[in-house]
Amino acid sequence: MIPSRARIVIIGGGVIGTSVAYHLTKSGESDVVLLEQGELSSGTTWHAAGLVGQLRATQAGTTLVQYSASLYEQLEAEVGLSSGFKRCGGVTVARTEDRMEQLRRTVATAAAYDLECELLTPEQAGERYPLLETGDLVGGIWLPGDGTANPTDLTQALARGARQRGATVVEHVRVTEILVDGGAVTGVRTDQGDIEADIVVNCAGQWAHHLAAQIGVTVPLHSAEHFYVVTDQIEGVRPDLPILRDPDGYTYFKEEVGGLVVGGFEPEAKPWVAPDQIPYPFEFQLLDEDWDHFQILMDSALERIPVLHDTGIRKFYNGPESFTPDNQFILGEAPSVRGFFVGAGFNSVGIASAGGAGRALAEWILEGEPTVDLLAVDIRRFAPFQNDKAYLRARVTEVLGLHYAVPWPNREYDTARPLRTSPVYERLAAANAGFGSKMGWERANFFAPPAVDPAIHYAWGKQNWLPWSAAEQQACREDVAIFDQSSFSKYVVHGADAEAALQWICSNDVAVATDQTVYTALLNERGGYESDLTVTRVLDDEFFLVASSATTERDQDWIRRNIPAGLDAQVHDVTDKLAVFGLMGPRSRELLTGLTEADLAEDAFPFGASREIQLAGLTVRATRITYVGELGWELYVRTPDALQLYDALKEAGADLGLVDAGYYAIESMRLEKGYRAYGRELTPEVDPVEAGLSFTCKLGTDIDFLGRAAVEKAKAAGPSRRLVSFALEDPEVMVWGGELLVREGVAAGQATSGAWGATLRTGVGLAWLHAPDGATVDAAYVRAGDYQLDVGGRRVPVTVSLKPLFDPSGEKLRPS
Numbered sequence: 001m002i003p004s005r006a007r008i009v010i011i012g013g014g015v016i017g018t019s020v021a022y023h024l025t026k027s028g029e030s031d032v033v034l035l036e037q038g039e040l041s042s043g044t045t046w047h048a049a050g051l052v053g054q055l056r057a058t059q060a061g062t063t064l065v066q067y068s069a070s071l072y073e074q075l076e077a078e079v080g081l082s083s084g085f086k087r088c089g090g091v092t093v094a095r096t097e098d099r100m101e102q103l104r105r106t107v108a109t110a111a112a113y114d115l116e117c118e119l120l121t122p123e124q125a126g127e128r129y130p131l132l133e134t135g136d137l138v139g140g141i142w143l144p145g146d147g148t149a150n151p152t153d154l155t156q157a158l159a160r161g162a163r164q165r166g167a168t169v170v171e172h173v174r175v176t177e178i179l180v181d182g183g184a185v186t187g188v189r190t191d192q193g194d195i196e197a198d199i200v201v202n203c204a205g206q207w208a209h210h211l212a213a214q215i216g217v218t219v220p221l222h223s224a225e226h227f228y229v230v231t232d233q234i235e236g237v238r239p240d241l242p243i244l245r246d247p248d249g250y251t252y253f254k255e256e257v258g259g260l261v262v263g264g265f266e267p268e269a270k271p272w273v274a275p276d277q278i279p280y281p282f283e284f285q286l287l288d289e290d291w292d293h294f295q296i297l298m299d300s301a302l303e304r305i306p307v308l309h310d311t312g313i314r315k316f317y318n319g320p321e322s323f324t325p326d327n328q329f330i331l332g333e334a335p336s337v338r339g340f341f342v343g344a345g346f347n348s349v350g351i352a353s354a355g356g357a358g359r360a361l362a363e364w365i366l367e368g369e370p371t372v373d374l375l376a377v378d379i380r381r382f383a384p385f386q387n388d389k390a391y392l393r394a395r396v397t398e399v400l401g402l403h404y405a406v407p408w409p410n411r412e413y414d415t416a417r418p419l420r421t422s423p424v425y426e427r428l429a430a431a432n433a434g435f436g437s438k439m440g441w442e443r444a445n446f447f448a449p450p451a452v453d454p455a456i457h458y459a460w461g462k463q464n465w466l467p468w469s470a471a472e473q474q475a476c477r478e479d480v481a482i483f484d485q486s487s488f489s490k491y492v493v494h495g496a497d498a499e500a501a502l503q504w505i506c507s508n509d510v511a512v513a514t515d516q517t518v519y520t521a522l523l524n525e526r527g528g529y530e531s532d533l534t535v536t537r538v539l540d541d542e543f544f545l546v547a548s549s550a551t552t553e554r555d556q557d558w559i560r561r562n563i564p565a566g567l568d569a570q571v572h573d574v575t576d577k578l579a580v581f582g583l584m585g586p587r588s589r590e591l592l593t594g595l596t597e598a599d600l601a602e603d604a605f606p607f608g609a610s611r612e613i614q615l616a617g618l619t620v621r622a623t624r625i626t627y628v629g630e631l632g633w634e635l636y637v638r639t640p641d642a643l644q645l646y647d648a649l650k651e652a653g654a655d656l657g658l659v660d661a662g663y664y665a666i667e668s669m670r671l672e673k674g675y676r677a678y679g680r681e682l683t684p685e686v687d688p689v690e691a692g693l694s695f696t697c698k699l700g701t702d703i704d705f706l707g708r709a710a711v712e713k714a715k716a717a718g719p720s721r722r723l724v725s726f727a728l729e730d731p732e733v734m735v736w737g738g739e740l741l742v743r744e745g746v747a748a749g750q751a752t753s754g755a756w757g758a759t760l761r762t763g764v765g766l767a768w769l770h771a772p773d774g775a776t777v778d779a780a781y782v783r784a785g786d787y788q789l790d791v792g793g794r795r796v797p798v799t800v801s802l803k804p805l806f807d808p809s810g811e812k813l814r815p816s
Contacts, residue, residue: 002170005196007031008365009188010203011175011211013038014045015155015350016343017203019358020365021162021169027366030166033195034159035188037174038283041155043205045350046284047319049228049263050154051243051254052352053090054145055110055117057407057738059750060373060685062113064356071355072149079164081157084150088242088255091120091128093140093304095248098406100138101460104793107141108740111790112750118142119793129244130236131305146243148254151351158358174280175204178215184338199365201341206322208330208344209275209387217334218382221322221345222392223272224400225287227294228263230256232312247404249300259314260305264297265348269400272320274389287318323347325386325416327399331361332370332379335557341365342379348403369524373685380554385440391416408458409736410436410445418442422486423579423642431660434465438549441487444662447472460792461734465664466756472661473668473758476630479657480585482649483666485634486642487549489533490575491556494542501569502535502543505562507688507705509698510535510543517610517623521696522558527687527710531555532678532696536610536623544610544621545571546580546634548678562706579642583649584632586815587656592622592633594652607813616648628666629673629807631815668755671764674725674804680737680752681723681766687711690719690777692802718776721749721768725805728763728789729797735763740790741798743769751789759806769800 008024010017013036021034036042052069056062072085094100103119110117118141125140126132159169177189178200187196202208202219212219237258244253251264270293273279291298294316302308324330324345334340343361346353363371370378385391394416402411418425419440429435433444434454446465448454457464475481493502502510508520514537522531533547533555547555552575559571583591589600598613599605610623621636637645650658676682676691688694688711697711728735735754740747754765767789771777782802788795799805807813 002035002173002190002192002195003033003168004194006033006168007197008033008199008201009195009197010034010201011188012036012043012203012205012208013040013155013159013169013171014043014203014205015041015151015158015354016205016346016358017201018155018158018162019354020201020203020343020361021167022158023359023362024365025162025165025167027362029366032162032167034162034167034169035173035175035190036169036171038281039171040159040169041152042283044319044321045151045155047286047317048151048351049252049254049261050084050148050151050351051252052085052147052149053243054143055106055113055115058376059113061376062115063372064360065352067359068352068355069145069147072154075154075157075161079157079161081153081160083154083157085147085154086239087145087147088240089128090143090146090243090245091125091140092143092245092247093125093132094138095136095246097138098460099248101792102406103139103141105738108790108793109738109750111747112740116144129242131234131307132244133304133306148243149351154351154354175211178211178340180215180337183336185340199339199341201343201361201365203343205344206275206278206320208342209322210278212334212342213276213387215337215340217337217340217342218384218387219330219342219344219379220325220382220386220392221275222389222396223275223278223320223322224269224396225272225290225293225318226321226348226400227290227297228261228317229294229313230261230315230317231259231308232314233258234260234307234311246300246304249304250401250404251297251300251304253301253305262297262301262308264300265400265403266293266296267401267405269397271393271396274393287320289316289318321348323396323399325392325395325399327402328376329353329357330379331357331374331377332364335380335553347399370684373683375679375683378554380557381550383439383553385419391419406458409738410456411458412436412456422484423639424484424646427643427646428484428660433660433662436663438487439552441549443487443549444484444660445664446662447660462756469662469664469668470756470758472659472665475657475659476585476628476661476665476669477759478586480583480587480591480653481659481661481665482653483582483584483661485582486579488575488580489547489549489552489555490573490578491545491559491571492542492574493545493559493569493571495567495569496541497567498541498543498569501563501567503703504564504705505559506535507697507707507711509701509703510537512537514539515609515611517608517625519696521688521693522555523688523705523707523711524684525707525710526684527707527714528684529678529682529686530558530684532676532682534625550679577639578636579639581635581637581646581649582627582632583635584626584628584630586631586812588630588632591649591653591656591658595648602814602816616645618645620645626813627675628669629675629804630812664755667753668757668764669759671753671755671766672757672759672804672806674766676723676766677753687714689714690721691723718778720774720777721770722777722782722802723752723766724769724782724800724802726751726765726767726787726789726798726800727760727805729799731762733763733791733794733796735765735789735791737765741767741769742788742790742795743785757806764805
């Protein structure tokens with residue numbers, strides 16, 4: 001019998017669902033029911049390889065996995081069932097110099113996260129893994145904290161822990177429908193009756209997409225066939241044999257009952273059925289063997305472990321697993337349905353991530369918002385268009401293989417493009433733009449010379465497009481450039497209480513005059529960044545907000561959730577209705593003056609002003625603002641009029657040196673200027689004081705705002721870390737972000753962003769600088785240090801500053 005009511009219902013009894021149940025009950029919430037349509041772990045979990053790698057691309061991701069490993073080690077003592085976890089360490093090897101460069105960067109990243117990791121020669125790799133063929137290797141790394149777990153045992157242990165603290169776990173109950181009323185969940189419908197609930201948690205694995213789609217929630221997943229084999233026993237294979245990863249050969253190896261599990265991530269995956277066509281029942285089932293598709297992995301495995309030539313295969317596993325469009329899993333509350341949470345799409349890292357992800361989602365459920373930085377996996381990073389089945393099927397062929405592809409710092413997806421284009425896309429393509437993609441938008445990263453292929457030639461050093469982007473930067477600094485920024489997220493907040501609502505939500509004072517723009521943060525209660533954006537007052541009861549391209553769904557959800565009860569204020573998305581052109585450079589005023597009768601002089605149209613003007617015969621909102629550190633305007637125009645405006649600007653600028661410029665130029669110039677970016681410098685665990693942006697907080701007023709108390713506390717205590725600008729002393733070195741910052745020979749932080757600045761003619765960026773033992777990072781501390789950046793194992797001297805490297809006084813922003 002199933003209960004008729006529970007406060008929280010969890011759908012799915014795999015490792016993720018049981019982890020959420022375990023952590024909810026561990027936090028004191030016992031009114032939890034977990035429903036599994038088959039038996040526990042019978043979906044994707046049971047055939048997972050069980051690898052628990054410690055190091056991830058971000059500190060937040062690494063912390064989640066470190067917690068997982070720690071939890072798995074302790075479970076048996078707590079609940080009486082073993083997770084099968086063992087710390088055997090991990091060896092990763094490189095066949096190429098490009099891969100070895102990645103591994104050297106991995107060692108530096110581990111140092112930034114205080115995680116043990118060491119470089120290996122080929123010979124040392126062979127000592128760690130005696131079966132290894134080392135003749136073609138360049139080197140490797142050793143991660144002693146890596147381990148493996150038994151997926152089924154782990155799931156059962158987590159479920160037992162949840163039961164011991166009051167949760168009800170019911171197998172062989174299929175959820176057929178999510179019940180919703182008034183924009184909030186009310187329960188679930190099952191094949192054995194309805195259960196009323198306040199909160200529903202969708203941990204249904206491959207089935208999560210279809211369940212969510214029934215109520216209009218975007219959970220973009222598509223399954224691919226995923227392969228590994230288990231060999232017969234091999235002499236010398238012992239239980240403590242490390243995990244071996246050979247990413248250049250797409251393969252991994254782990255010990256199992258005296259033999260090896262041999263699996264991998266082939267470059268081009270094999271999609272399975274559409275998300276709404278997954279069969280039921282599908283319990284402890286596999287798909288047909290496909291030795292032809294597995295051949296690329298098997299051939300590579302034979303090269304790396306020669307003894308496999310003489311070893312039999314005990315079992316071929318072909319188990320379907322779901323993947324997301326960006327290779328990151330999905331956590332959080334759906335923005336469109338209150339009380340509906342998702343934990344799904346773990347992209348072959350479910351076992352490693354389950355402990356940390358389960359705890360993070362449980363905290364989100366109980367606290368009402370994330371308590372740690374989950375930006376990379378937040379469900380709100382996706383928009384409804386990404387639920388399209390054809391898009392997902394095309395993308396899954398690529399993302400599975402990216403697990404072991406060289407992780408180029410500016411890697412762009414090749415599949416399922418283009419999706420969204422601006423009104424001038426064809427014009428930019430004709431100008432030989434090299435496009436990237438953000439939130440589905442095709443955006444020009446740079447412009448190649450005529451008749452030159454604009455494809456990126458990926459490398460860790462300077463890439464082929466750098467001279468073209470440098471020329472765009474120079475033109476913007478000396479003359480004028482036009483940037484298509486139509487992908488900006490754009491919202492209108494209106495209503496009788498719009499000002500009062502935004503005063504609470506925004507850190508800066510938005511009670512400004514009509515046609516004035518304010519840069520502000522949206523902070524959480526901890527004082528951390530949930531977004532940064534500009535707010536323009538256009539009427540007494542209407543405000544125009546502009547934010548990052550990637551945060552469209554997230555921003556609107558945050559604003560709606562935090563409008564104080566009883567206030568008359570609404571938010572609407574107008575992103576697709578308006579195109580945006582950034583016209584930037586010292587000759588931008590001269591260019592615009594030839595197309596308008598509006599007074600654009602400094603005293604008549606100062607920095608921060610925003611007005612509707614007639615420009616080239618069109619009504620345009622011109623906002624005097626910049627993200628590149630030059631005189632300039634952002635021009636907002638109705639989408640149907642965008643092409644006409646663009647052509648008029650290009651014609652008027654032909655004699656003024658006007659060039660098309662892309663997002664790589666913006667990145668370089670914003671870093672020369674020290675401008676922060678949301679998602680890199682600014683995250684939910686960063687406050688305005690340590691970010692150097694406390695001036696965006698209305699602390700000098702008596703107006704309360706969300707996060708004010710935390711910001712005041714941070715300011716009083718003084719920051720133990722600060723964002724600093726840096727410039728490399730060697731202009732031949734390329735930086736991308738992620739590099740280790742070293743102070744006086746000791747690891748002291750990490751670069752958040754890096755680029756090559758054409759004005760300063762060297763690598764530039766922003767980095768976190770930490771003080772030891774919680775000391776305050778002030779100007780004197782910054783000046784007193786000697787600094788280096790670890791770039792692929794090479795220590796490069798850098799100049800570090802709390803002030804912008806370019807135009808620190810801001811004179812170029814306000815020319816006469």
